[in-house]
Amino acid sequence: MGCPIEDDEGEELILAYGARTLAPEQQIELEQHLETCESCREKAEAQRAVWSALDEWVPTVVSPNFDERLFRRIASEEQSAWWQRLFSVNWSWRPAVPVAMACAAVIAAFLLKSPALRTEPQSEAQPKLQIEQVEHALDDMDMLKQLGVESALDKAHPSEKI
Ligand SMILES: [Zn+2]
Known part of the structure; x- marks a missing residue:
């Protein structure tokens, strides 16, 4: 070679x-x-x-009241003016992008390095756990989607509030 x-x-x-x-x-x-x-x-x-x-690298554990704080934050942002919301949403979500990419890289590395995990017969406890994880992830995605749709609508029609 x-x-x-x-x-x-x-x-x-x-x-x-x-x-x-x-x-x-x-x-x-x-x-x-x-x-x-x-x-x-x-x-x-x-x-x-x-x-x-x-x-x-071990991901930082999310604080136990993360959901509560997030929902409170969303509620307070919904009360603020559209332009304030637009600014703060764009600003606050931007740092999440590199973090998400880093997470994806770690997950990819994990999957690539552990092909056995994908082919192994699953234990009985696993499907339930996965369903819960999927449900949780779907909830989170829903929430993010709403945020995204709102800010996109605000950009397109600043005068129209949802
Ligand atoms: Zn060489």
Whole structure:
């Protein structure tokens, strides 16, 4: 195998190596190359460091009264003028985007690294838990959708209140 850094797929190969998503034979091939190539080894080690940092990352626990505070906040924003609401909604949700992306990356990493989880027969307790999680997620999505629709409507027709 030639040095992967020198061809276009090299970056991808090393990224996949860091994420442990390489096919076993590709991984063996790359590992053999890493023993002889310092620049590839450095890149691969950097990738591994990123992924092990992600492994150690534990999401912050949401405070127990998060829902209550969120609903109170929504209620107070509904009472404020449309332009205040528009401003504060846009402003307050913007930081959530990178957080959501980070969460998605962690979930993706988890799924990619644990293919066994998807194929294993599920225990009896799991479906109930999943249904609850889905219901909760749907509730949250509903709420976010309402917020989004409201602010979109406000943009389109500032004078029309819902
Ligand atoms: Zn190399």
